[in-house]
Amino acid sequence: MTAHANLLIGAGAIAGIVLGFAYFGGLWWTVRRLPASRRPGLWIAASVLLRLALLLPSLYLLLQLGVAPFAATVGGFIVARVALSRWFHTDTGGGTT
Numbered sequence: 001m002t003a004h005a006n007l008l009i010g011a012g013a014i015a016g017i018v019l020g021f022a023y024f025g026g027l028w029w030t031v032r033r034l035p036a037s038r039r040p041g042l043w044i045a046a047s048v049l050l051r052l053a054l055l056l057p058s059l060y061l062l063l064q065l066g067v068a069p070f071a072a073t074v075g076g077f078i079v080a081r082v083a084l085s086r087w088f089h090t091d092t093g094g095g096t097t
Contacts, residue, residue, distance in 0.1 A: 005068065012062055012069030016076020019058055023077070024084045026051045 030047035034040045063070045 008065050008069040009072045012065065012072035013076040015058070015062055016073035016078075017080045018076075019055055019073070020077040020080020021084065023051050023055050024081050028084065028088055 026047060030043055034043060037043050059070075059073065062073045
């Protein structure tokens with residue numbers, strides 16, 4: 001593997017983390033504002049459209065770099081999801097069934 005390929009894979013991973021934080025951070029922000037919203041359906045629809053408008057073209061462009069950088073992007077996206085899930089997790093005190 002060349003230095004150029006390694007650079008592309010690293011850039012893909014970083015891009016995936018950034019995209020994941022933007023996507024799931026936007027989801028968290030939307031959900032936090034739903035209870036105070038007069039039009040929650042509009043908030044949800046606008047949030048989905050905005051997040052997908054950012055995510056899908058970015059993934060398409062990153063796929064043009066090749067399979068390995070794209071796989072690193074997906075991995076970074078998943079890392080961001082797990083990190084934000086743990087960061088935003090609130091203990092409700094109840095058990096899970």
